[in-house]
Amino acid sequence: MTAVNVSGLVKRYKKIEAVRGVTFSVTEGEIFALVGPNGVGKSTILKMLATILVPTAGSAEVFGLDTVADAAKVREIISYLPEEAGAYKNLTGHEYLDFMASVFLRDGEKAAAAVRYGAELCGLKDRLKDKIQTYSKGMTRKLLLSRAVMIKPRLAILDEPTSGMDIINGYEIRRTIKQLAAQGMTFIISSHNMLEIEFLSDRIGMINRGELLACDTPAALKERFATGNLEEVFVKLAESGA
Amino acid sequence: MKIFFILFRKEVKELVTKQLVISIAAMLFIFQVIGKFTGEQSKASAARKSAVVVMDLDRSPLSGMVIAGLEKTGYKVTLAADGNAEEALFSPQYADESLFVTLPAGMQKALDCGKKPELGFFAKFKKTISGMGASMSAPRTGKIISRVNEELSDYAIKKKSPSADPAFLKEPITAVEYVAVGGAVAQVPVSQVLLFAQSQTYFFPIAVFFIVVLSAQMVMMAVASEKENKTLETLLSSPIDRRLLVVSKLSASAFIAAVLSGAYMLGMRSFMSGITGAAGSQTAVSARSAFEKLGLLITPQGYLLIGLSVLFCILCALSMAFILGVLAEDVKSIQGMITPLMMMLMLSYLLPMFIDLDLAPTGLKFLLYAIPFTHAFIAPQTVMSGNTAQVLWGIIYQAWVFALFVSIAGRLFSGEALLTLKLRFGRKKNVL
Numbered sequence: 001m002t003a004v005n006v007s008g009l010v011k012r013y014k015k016i017e018a019v020r021g022v023t024f025s026v027t028e029g030e031i032f033a034l035v036g037p038n039g040v041g042k043s044t045i046l047k048m049l050a051t052i053l054v055p056t057a058g059s060a061e062v063f064g065l066d067t068v069a070d071a072a073k074v075r076e077i078i079s080y081l082p083e084e085a086g087a088y089k090n091l092t093g094h095e096y097l098d099f100m101a102s103v104f105l106r107d108g109e110k111a112a113a114a115v116r117y118g119a120e121l122c123g124l125k126d127r128l129k130d131k132i133q134t135y136s137k138g139m140t141r142k143l144l145l146s147r148a149v150m151i152k153p154r155l156a157i158l159d160e161p162t163s164g165m166d167i168i169n170g171y172e173i174r175r176t177i178k179q180l181a182a183q184g185m186t187f188i189i190s191s192h193n194m195l196e197i198e199f200l201s202d203r204i205g206m207i208n209r210g211e212l213l214a215c216d217t218p219a220a221l222k223e224r225f226a227t228g229n230l231e232e233v234f235v236k237l238a239e240s241g242a
Numbered sequence: 243m244k245i246f247f248i249l250f251r252k253e254v255k256e257l258v259t260k261q262l263v264i265s266i267a268a269m270l271f272i273f274q275v276i277g278k279f280t281g282e283q284s285k286a287s288a289a290r291k292s293a294v295v296v297m298d299l300d301r302s303p304l305s306g307m308v309i310a311g312l313e314k315t316g317y318k319v320t321l322a323a324d325g326n327a328e329e330a331l332f333s334p335q336y337a338d339e340s341l342f343v344t345l346p347a348g349m350q351k352a353l354d355c356g357k358k359p360e361l362g363f364f365a366k367f368k369k370t371i372s373g374m375g376a377s378m379s380a381p382r383t384g385k386i387i388s389r390v391n392e393e394l395s396d397y398a399i400k401k402k403s404p405s406a407d408p409a410f411l412k413e414p415i416t417a418v419e420y421v422a423v424g425g426a427v428a429q430v431p432v433s434q435v436l437l438f439a440q441s442q443t444y445f446f447p448i449a450v451f452f453i454v455v456l457s458a459q460m461v462m463m464a465v466a467s468e469k470e471n472k473t474l475e476t477l478l479s480s481p482i483d484r485r486l487l488v489v490s491k492l493s494a495s496a497f498i499a500a501v502l503s504g505a506y507m508l509g510m511r512s513f514m515s516g517i518t519g520a521a522g523s524q525t526a527v528s529a530r531s532a533f534e535k536l537g538l539l540i541t542p543q544g545y546l547l548i549g550l551s552v553l554f555c556i557l558c559a560l561s562m563a564f565i566l567g568v569l570a571e572d573v574k575s576i577q578g579m580i581t582p583l584m585m586m587l588m589l590s591y592l593l594p595m596f597i598d599l600d601l602a603p604t605g606l607k608f609l610l611y612a613i614p615f616t617h618a619f620i621a622p623q624t625v626m627s628g629n630t631a632q633v634l635w636g637i638i639y640q641a642w643v644f645a646l647f648v649s650i651a652g653r654l655f656s657g658e659a660l661l662t663l664k665l666r667f668g669r670k671k672n673v674l
Binding site: 013047050051052053054072075076078079080081082083084085086087088089090091095099100102103104106147157 | 245248249252255256258259470471472473475476477478479480481482657658661662
């Protein structure tokens with residue numbers, strides 16, 4: 001089943017065109033990655049999919065629901081983790097998970113189950129009783145990622161999920177994403193870390209200056225450009241303007 | 243409704259920080275301490291006003307009468323040794339004294355000849371001319387001059403006409419003061435009415451001013467920090483009705499601001515009671531029937547109207563601050579962003595204290611009434627003057643302004659302007 005269908009997506013801010021006619025689709029249970037340097041429009045595409053920005057032209061659908069016309073329904077089935085997001089510093093980790101579960105899930109039992117799952121996923125154990133302001137950047141990011149997936153959304157939109165994390169924490173998060181995708185959760189992630197993307201994603205969309213340059217599996221892209229790593233693929237694509 | 247309380251609780255938890263609690267406790271403590279010390283100094287000052295050092299260089303029956311008269315009216319008189327005034331002023335013997343009078347040699351003779359003797363009245367300050375003691379010295383000097391004049395004029399009258407009653411000659415009328423307010427007239431001294439009106443309205447504008455500033459800052463901080471931390475993006479992508487996000491933030495800020503202003507009022511009351519004691523309320527009790535007749539006592543309905551006016555004043559400020567918070571680039575820029583709100587508040591708070599709005603030029607009157615906060619600041623006086631219709635119209639206007647700004651805030655929250663529009667000192671810019 002098609003989880004996400006993006007067609008001719010454009011986002012313009014006055015004179016700046018941040019996204020220029022991007023088209024791609026993602027199937028259910030797939031991990032799809034948008035890659036490219038900072039400031040090329042990856043986050044803008046994710047925000048449009050998360051219904052918090054409105055496209056200037058084109059359309060985006062999530063499980064057949066339009067992100068503008070059916071925004072409220074889309075919000076029921078997605079979860080979005082912004083890049084470098086923070087949390088409410090005066091709440092404890094547990095209070096934060098509890099609050100977010102109540103916000104995303106109306107059913108009290110489902111919310112309680114989500115909090116238990118989130119607490120287990122983040123692995124913060126007793127530190128969940130402490131205020132978030134005492135957490136390290138890595139701990140906060142793990143808490144936020146657990147928040148994003150604990151409600152078991154049909155589509156998880158993660159903007160730079162491992163940014164600012166050390167090797168071990170980053171590895172744990174990538175493993176969790178893989179496990180959840182294997183259970184049927186769909187992921188759209190963005191990153192400028194090519195190694196991470198190669199390990200994590202089923203397919204990749206390479207973006208530069210708001211345009212989608214190529215979209216395929218990591219192996220296919222490497223084969224097409226006769227190179228051993230994705231960074232070289234990107235450089236060649238950017239140079240050719242393909 | 244349940245989700246509203248969940249959001250409300252989260253907002254309250256985020257707003258009530260350790261720093262906030264400490265600063266409020268410190269404020270209460272400082273008010274208490276200042277009130278106590280100022281009160282003590284005020285009492286010491288009051289006790290000191292009855293002490294006077296008299297240099298009697300005349301040593302006549304009249305100077306004896308003046309000294310006796312001063313003692314009879316509550317002055318503690320210390321007689322200085324012979325010499326000049328400057329010696330007594332700076333003598334270590336009178337180091338703690340601050341009021342000196344010289345009765346010159348030949349005082350009685352001069353009066354007997356119908357000439358004005360020259361008496362010296364000295365107010366002494368230690369080093370700095372500040373504090374309660376210093377501020378009391380002018381009325382204290384004026385009072386003793388009147389007292390001495392009384393004694394000397396009594397003597398002069400008796401001298402010219404031994405059978406005359408000096409008290410009658412100096413004050414041949416019985417003054418009965420009346421005050422008219424609106425359509426009512428009552429027999430009561432004007433000074434008492436003014437004192438009562440001030441005691442009723444003294445705390446009110448200060449408390450309203452503080453509650454509005456505090457709540458506005460809080461709501462701006464709440465919105466700007468959510469933007470800065472990107473927690474707002476998470477909430478905006480959730481299934482929650484965005485209007486509920488607006489309402490929960492406004493409610494939590496108003497709730498905490500009300501608690502804080504209550505604490506502020508307590509502190510201010512203890513501060514003022516330290517200074518003034520219960521003089522104002524005693525005055526009110528003694529002339530209560532006159533105030534009632536004049537319609538100056540605020541009825542429960544009057545208090546309800548004032549309460550409503552204050553409530554809508556706070557709501558207007560919150561809705562405006564909410565929009566400013568949405569437009570703020572980050573938490574740091576809040577200080578600059580609150581300026582337009584502060585300017586409106588200062589105008590509506592200070593100007594009605596110094597000008598009569600009824601007599602103000604039309605343009606100024608229009609400007610002040612256009613600011614929704616003015617209606618709350620002047621509500622007690624307006625209710626006391628019996629003009630409840632004006633208060634009602636003010637409330638209707640405030641409600642309209644509130645609805646307008648909430649609808650703008652709601653629109654901002656339901657669109658993407660919340661994330662893309664940033665305002666810095668009047669400059670708009672779009673960001674990616």
